[in-house]
Amino acid sequence: MARQPKPLVRSDIAYSLPDRIVVRGKDLPNEVLGHINLGDFAFLQLTGNAATPEQSTVFNAILITLVEHGMTPSAIVARMTYAGAPESLQAAVAAGLCGLGSVFVGSMEGACRMLSEALPYGTKHEDLKQLARDTVAVWRARGASIPGIGHPLHKPVDPRTPRLFDIAAQNGLSGDYVKLMQLIGAEAERVSGKSLPVNATGAIGAICCEFGFPWRIVRGFGVMARAIGLVGHLAEEAERPMAIELWQRVEDEASAHLRGEA
Amino acid sequence: MARQPKPLVRSDIAYSLPDRIVVRGKDLPNEVLGHINLGDFAFLQLTGNAATPEQSTVFNAILITLVEHGMTPSAIVARMTYAGAPESLQAAVAAGLCGLGSVFVGSMEGACRMLSEALPYGTKHEDLKQLARDTVAVWRARGASIPGIGHPLHKPVDPRTPRLFDIAAQNGLSGDYVKLMQLIGAEAERVSGKSLPVNATGAIGAICCEFGFPWRIVRGFGVMARAIGLVGHLAEEAERPMAIELWQRVEDEASAHLRGEA
Amino acid sequence: MARQPKPLVRSDIAYSLPDRIVVRGKDLPNEVLGHINLGDFAFLQLTGNAATPEQSTVFNAILITLVEHGMTPSAIVARMTYAGAPESLQAAVAAGLCGLGSVFVGSMEGACRMLSEALPYGTKHEDLKQLARDTVAVWRARGASIPGIGHPLHKPVDPRTPRLFDIAAQNGLSGDYVKLMQLIGAEAERVSGKSLPVNATGAIGAICCEFGFPWRIVRGFGVMARAIGLVGHLAEEAERPMAIELWQRVEDEASAHLRGEA
Amino acid sequence: MARQPKPLVRSDIAYSLPDRIVVRGKDLPNEVLGHINLGDFAFLQLTGNAATPEQSTVFNAILITLVEHGMTPSAIVARMTYAGAPESLQAAVAAGLCGLGSVFVGSMEGACRMLSEALPYGTKHEDLKQLARDTVAVWRARGASIPGIGHPLHKPVDPRTPRLFDIAAQNGLSGDYVKLMQLIGAEAERVSGKSLPVNATGAIGAICCEFGFPWRIVRGFGVMARAIGLVGHLAEEAERPMAIELWQRVEDEASAHLRGEA
Known part of the structure; x- marks a missing residue:
């Protein structure tokens, strides 16, 4: 043979x-x-x-939401790297992307995973409310925080969420996953007594499920969108730098006690 | 005071x-x-x-041209990194971007720099043909290869170039920089006797000058576009991996002579 | 106030x-x-x-073990990145490090974590054999493979393991963690019927526990050691390149079916 | 055939x-x-x-000098990346290394290149003082700053320089390159009227020439040494974090004027 x-x-x-x-x-x-x-x-x-035109509208909206989140650690990292190696702009973007892990973009991936594991693609569940209750109970039992809900600044509503859900609904991409995400948010608020609105990463995680994207690739949307945002930060850093000033402040402060100054 | x-x-x-x-x-x-x-x-x-609508059409076309260039070193790097750290998709994209330096995306930046230094933004030159002759002469005197012309595979014409120049022309973004790039290509062919068509990076470098982008940021367009392409490669690698197979082949071959096998 | x-x-x-x-x-x-x-x-x-002199001998041996593992994905990644951006050697090293994640250096961290969670620092266990049995049972019940044992090439013995354990013993750094790692390997062999020798990462994980290192930092030893190894690969790549040849082979092969050649 | x-x-x-x-x-x-x-x-x-024992002493001293330079941009970058992706310690080190480019470690590479181009390996020059004068003149004519001399903090003497030169001399690794570097520093001081002591990167660049290292690989010494330093910073960050605090300060300050607060 x-x-x-x-x-x-x-x-x-x-x-x-x-x-x-x-x-x-x-x-x-x-x-x-x-x-x-x-x-x-x-x-x-x-x-x-x-x-399709509908997919185009919704997918562009998702990616755009992820491009720019202000002066994030990722942006500061890209700027500081650029200050040391301005000839390697690509390495500054790369450095900025390295931190898009479990803490920052993880919740988008986490929401997509939670939803698509609770309701596997191609299946139906007759009682989404019950499914939301069960899902919240499982996460709480594990002591883990539920991905995609709550926001330190955007309270009581993350202004991106209703807009993203509207765009999804207008384009036929709002179904059981969006509903389930909203029900999970409501249930989490009910049992915790805290304000836990569905945030932008929860909305995006749910809409990614409507598209049927495997959760493992969802982090990639955040990564590719943020690459665009970081180039914007580097263009600004090249014109009006802040990295060296920040470095000197941190250096001064961090070792003041060793130098006998504090 | x-x-x-x-x-x-x-x-x-x-x-x-x-x-x-x-x-x-x-x-x-x-x-x-x-x-x-x-x-x-x-x-x-x-x-x-x-x-503007015209800028939108041309800028989207530039970025799209840069997303996907086949199984480049950058794509192989991202896939191999993902094989070792699938939990850190962002680091695989970052690794893939790190090599977008002087050899691969440098010529786009180089073309934009060459053109915008030959004809500074906001200025005119009465004889672009002469300017092209002078530019080619300067680069040849330095023994440096002129950025943005020639291609190892796409001969006698890089099929992206006429299309990008058409789109630019249809949208009012084809002026002296596009002309100068074409004249430089023709002059380089004339003096070298080789086929040196303006390639995609030359076309993009010239169109970036029509936009007035500072050359220092032009590499960033390649970086942000390629981030999208790399996520596509990782999605495929997750489904149908090649990295481990490639690694084993290289490992076997590279040390065969040390193991006494070759 | x-x-x-x-x-x-x-x-x-x-x-x-x-x-x-x-x-x-x-x-x-x-x-x-x-x-x-x-x-x-x-x-x-x-x-x-x-x-101390003893810690010095053992710690240097651990780090040296981690410097060079042949033509790994990490080394190939560094070389391919260097081919695209030879002016950014630091970015080539960085790219190579990005893949030192769960698959490759994870087992060293995993072994250290497994051992230090089974037998927390500062505690004793009266029956290490029973502890090994329990630990193996827990991992098997989870369907997870036990970190630090088995090797695809180095069979029936990973030649680094006895040497590392000897060096540790000669320097007073072989105690309950080394014993427990060995007992776990033996128990895993017994219940699985496979040859599962303690490999180098298992030996290092155990010795890191003898030092009392927190498991979260153990991956860092692999990272810093491999940075040295990668600079060695880049020095060789600069003299006798292989990256471009590898790229062209992969490119040719990967798209042959699309070009109608295969 | x-x-x-x-x-x-x-x-x-x-x-x-x-x-x-x-x-x-x-x-x-x-x-x-x-x-x-x-x-x-x-x-x-x-x-x-x-x-050899002599090479060992000197090479270890060079590498150690490069491990830790305080709260550099590189260290801040690694810490901020770790804050976002603590599960990917390797990516945090990688991000920190990406900025070791022309601005920070470039001067070590630059000094080695300057010296080995002025006095190619294997050659002699009968008048090093004249060679230093010529070298300084060439660099000043280009308007470029001479690598390896001057330091913003360590004045009038960089305390590492005499110590590195002593260690080199005691081990037979101090010859024409060390002399030339010192003569270049003295000549630069003479013609500029400024205090321009040979700094640590100048001393290391000169000693690398004594070893006969090709300048292209010298940056790699800084990269591999700093990888060690960065793991130290991440170990500290894991215990006593500063990245989130720094981020919030920067975020608050950078957009205060847009929020109408400043």
Whole structure:
């Protein structure tokens, strides 16, 4: 019997010939450039499918929500890295992305995972309210905080949430996952007695479930969107730097007690 | 006279209040989400201005061109990093971005720099042909290769170039910089006797000059676009991995002579 | 009553004055340089204490074990990144480190965590054999593979393990944690019927427990050691490159089916 | 005539067999572990040669000098990244390394390059004083600042410099490159009228020339040493965090004017 050949290394994303560049089955120069926007191309790159107009509107809105969150640790990291290696702008963006882990973008991924594990893709549940109660009970029993609800600043309502849910509803992408996320938020408020509105990452996690995205890739939406935001911060840092000033303040303060000054 | 206060750390990009999130002067939930696409939001984030419809078409086309270039070192790096740390998708994207330096995205930045130094923003030159001749002569005298021309695979024409130049022309963003880039390509072909078509990075570098972007930020367009492409590669790697197979092949081959096998 | 001042940002690691540089309480030029080796300085930097001669021998051996593991994904990543951005050697090292996550260095951290949770620092257990049985039972019940045992290549013995355990024993750093790790390996072999020798990461995890290191920092030993290894790979890549050749092979193979060649 | 086979991918650093692990020709468990220190192993990994006792002393001193420089941007970056992704310690170290570019470690590389280009390895120059004058003149003519001299804090003497030069001299590694570096510092002081002592990076750059290291790899010494330092900062951050406090201060201050507060 013949020996199995080694599995071939294979990718279905793109290929090039001298006169052709094809991405996800589309001729890049002729069928893509000038015809679609960046968000739609991201959708094509990720799913292999062209976005419908409704998917386009909702997916662009999700990504845009994730681009810029102010002077986050990620932005400060990118700026400080740029101060040391201005010739390597790509490394400054990379450094800024490295911290998009469990604490910051994790809750978006976590919400998508929680919802798609509670209600697996392709299934129905006859009582979403009960499912929300059960889900909250499980998380509370574990002592874990429920992803996608509550916000330190945006109280009592995260202003992005109703807008994202509206856009999803207007475009036919609001179903059981959005409902379940809202029910989980309400149930968590009920049992904890705290204000725990569904936040932007909860809304996005739920809408990602409406799209049917696997939860493992959802963090990637935050990563690619934030790359855009970080380039914006570096453009500003190049014009009006703050990194060196911040460094000197921290350095002075952190070792003052060792230098006998505090 | 009073001592100058320390300069305040200051950013004009965004701010949040409990019920408001404002980016570049726009109310994010109400004025942005559902109204514009990701490429336009990148334009807003970077320039502080809303893109006109013409700018939108051209800027989206530039970014899309940069998203996906096949199984590049950058894509292989992201996939191999993901194989070791699947829980840190953001670090896999970051690793993939780190190599977008002088060799790969440098020529886009280089073309923009060459053109905007030859013809500074806001100035005119009466004889672009002469300027092209002078520019080529200077680069050749330095023994440096001219950025933005020639391609190892896409010969005799890079299929992205005429399409990008068409889109720019149709949207009023084709002027002296596009002309100068084309003249430099022609002059380089003339003096070298080689086929040196303006490639996609040359076209993008020239169009970036038409926008008036400072060359220092142009690399950032490649970085942010590629972040999208890399997430696509990671989504595929998660489904159908190749990194471990590649690693084992390299490992076997690289040390065969030490193990006495070759 | 006075408002609490904001907590000061504070680090105890180092400080500088015009004529003095002090790290962990030692005058760097006069008390450190020329007096101790790099491994001992790492110990000082991490723990705040000077290593005893015994700690020095064992800690240096641990770190050295982690420097170089052949043509790993991490090494390939660093080389491929360097090929794209040779002007940013630091970014190539950084990219290579990004993949030192749960799959590759995780088992060292995992072993340290497993052991220090089974037998918390400062406690004793009267029957280590029973503790090993219980620990193996718990991991098997979870369906998780036990960290620090088994190796795809080094069978039936990982040649680093007995040597590391010998060095630890000769230097008074072999106690209940080393015993427990060995008992866990033996028990896992017994119940699974497979050859599951304690591997190098298991040995290091156990010895880290003998030192009393918190498990959260143990991954860092692998990270800092591998940084050294990666610089070695980049020095070789600069002399005799392989990254471009590897890239072209992967590119050719991965899209052959799309180009109609396979 | 037969077609040339594709060049084999090949590395001379290490190989493994089931019962053997060999790095740079040494049996790792038996000839290395317990016998040498981490700095010597770094020397072996990088050069392929065992360090002599003199090389060991000097090389360890160089690396130790580069481990810890206080609360640098690099340390702040690592801490802020860890705050967002504590599960990815490796990514926090990676982020911290990304900024070790032209501004911070560049001067060490720059000094080594300047000296080894002025006096190529294997050559002699009959008048080092003249060579120093010429070198300073060339750099001043370019308007570039000379690498390795001057320090914002350590005046009039960088306390590491005389100590590093002493250690080098005691170990037979002080020759024309150390002399040339000192002469360049003196000449730069003479022509500029400023205090420009040879700083630690200048001393290290000169000593790297005494070793005969290619300048392209010298940045790597800073990178691998700093990886150790950053793990120390992360160990401290895990115990007594400052990143979140720093973030909130920056965020508050940077957008105060947009929120109408300043």
